[in-house]
Amino acid sequence: MHIVLVSSGQPSANPRLVKEAVTYSEAGYAVTVVYCPLSPWADAYDRALFKKYASIKWVRAGYHSTEQKALYVFARLRQKFYQYLFRAGIHNAFTAVRSMSLFTQELISAAKRIKGDVYAGHNLSALPAVVDAAHMHRVPAIFDFEDFHRGEDQEGSLHWIKTKIVEDQYSSLLHHATTASPLITAAYAQLYPSVKFTTINNCFSIRYLQSALRLHDTTRLKLFWFSQFVGKKRGLETIIEAIGKTGQKNISLTLLGNCSEDIKAYFVSFANEKGLAEDQLLFMPAVAEESIPSIAAAHDLGLACEIPHVVNREICLTNKIFLYLLAGNAILFSNTEAQTLFYKSYPETGTIYPHDNAEELAVILQRYAQDRQLLNRQRATALLLGKTFFNWEAEQQQLLKLVSDL
Template sequence: MAIEFKKIVLITSGQPSLNPRIVKEADALAEVGYDVTVIYQFWNNWATQLDQQLLAKKKWKAIRVGGDPVTEKFIYWKTRVQYKIYQKLLGLIGLNYKTSIGAIGRCTKLLIKEALKTPAEIYIAHNLSALPAAVIAAKKNNCKCGFDAEDFHRNEVTNDSNHIDFKLKKFIEDHFIDKLDYLTTASPLISEAYQQLYSKINPVTILNVFPKTNLQLIKESSNRLKLFWFSQTIGEGRGIEQIILAIGQLNHQTIELHLLGSHSLEIKSKFEEIALKNNLDFTQLFFHSPISSDQLIPFASQFDIGIASEISTPWNRNICLTNKIFTYINAGLGVLASDTLAQKKLLEDYPGMGFIYNKNEISTLINCLNTYINQPEVLKNQKKQALSYCNNHLNWEIEKEKFLNIIKVAIS
């Protein structure tokens, strides 16, 4: 795709290592010749270590604002205090433009400041607290802006329309989304939700998929059935407890559960205690520390089944599609997914690569695991189907062209 040399700024209130989606977009833009800058902020220490490895290999620039608790303590703690003050002010004086900008994110004001002094043809926000920065910088520099909504933000935390988190996010969305030149989302149902709210915007779905895998052969399953779950953080209320209970009720010693993500010793001990109480021993439950996003798919490919144990509340959880489920597909795993609306739709649209289970009825999860144990051909066929979908339909090569075309049209 031949282009004129143009500058593009992507903005996030997270870190590159915590957001594979912004990395894929930045890479895609840089590959075709755009001058790309990513503006971001500190989120946690382990991601900072991964960022150092990641950014050293990239063709695009990265600018961090807001400091961190180790090397730039003053600005970090100053912004934390200011953020807390603005959150308190919401309850005292209510929502207005100033309080909403201050309360939507620790570094939103600094993201705005940095974006304003970084000229570009288009500013692209990732996550809601970066949205004001993209729109304000675009207006000041008389150029275009876009927003990538991986979530349905007003319902990320609660379904209660009287809750302050809902009101704040709705205020930000209402104030800025209508000013966008384009809106992308990470699932068809999120696109539908935003379309209903903002009729002038026509959201385009860009799935959370990854580049085509080099995996060609499905390894034969060993005598142990290896289940895999990952997220940025391992914690309670993520469906892990139900998985452990299901394995325990099967009382099958050849099933392993592998969990990857940041975790405290307290959480590790808590899940180990649940496991021991439910007939699992320490040879069945494994904890893995976070790894870089480019290592994730090769790491996942050593397992048999990827578990997407998403919950249905608040509403965003019901309609989002995380990079978790697409990682499993790309790694050639069988997919075991809870019955959220978005995951049910995905497995209906792409049948044969996994099972949907009822997250409120543990018997359905047990039945799925029983099938894998007693009918190994089912798992083998699911793995083949997952790789087929990855290589022919669900891959970044396809979604990337959609994304690049959106940018080309927006700035042409």
């Protein structure tokens, strides 16, 4: 069986896509990944990835911003034209699809040129390509709704309207769909009852499991957060404010990810305003995914500090949680619906807090700083849960069964 995976982004910018591709390849399937070059920062990581997984065929659709400047500029102007039409009130599938991504047309063409036995998509902009290619070759189409896409903005916004048009046009034509949280599954199943949805948690490989719980300096409490990009309104302001409210200088926060000088200056200024010393807020540049668990393991608490400012943030289950488990971090969960549901099922992995209440969070941080027994017990529970249940080797079995049943 030949499985064709289609994404409107780069592989290294989508760990879930890579995990799925590697899973299928290691299970003996022929795998092709069609992707678009949207993230120049990921180029070096992609080259290493392609070399590591040479048995997977990697096909680029679209134009690189530096290697093919003229064609890239053309694609940008083309997208802006369709975005103008959409803003002008021409709301249909044609304008919605073409204004959503730089390389929609190239992605559809590339997917259609490759004969597959099943097409599987990642990122909403790839949904039309997956459905169109599967229809052309008369084979099943699968799509991974990692997020609740229409819930990424306020209802009635242009983004919401565009997303709804694309989802309504193509989702009911899928043979099967996956999501990254039980509440996203419930939301999409209600919208498209004819489609079967399966929750595939955003776990990481058990190869990332730390062999033993690291014993840390008991005089310091070290917090950790990571993402591809460090930015505002990710819940970090509440964390920093809470650290300041404790009045303790032995609590530090490390932020790992691509960070512009403006954003760094913003957080340094904010931390200074809240009373943090210079060594209490640390920045680390983005690293390869496989390097993150060992870095996280050098810290005590992992932060899952989502802010539910839109529906998607309320019901998504961030992949950070599953990496923290493998790293042996106790977890601070903000009280989104999805994270509350997870925390209630596994309360010994950390503590939940109101996402907008720095004072209550400060009390929690002080308790951890004073009670190492509690902290290490939760860290050990997290590590055990990652080892026995929440790892990709366990989670991927659902994905393999899904494909084998097609």
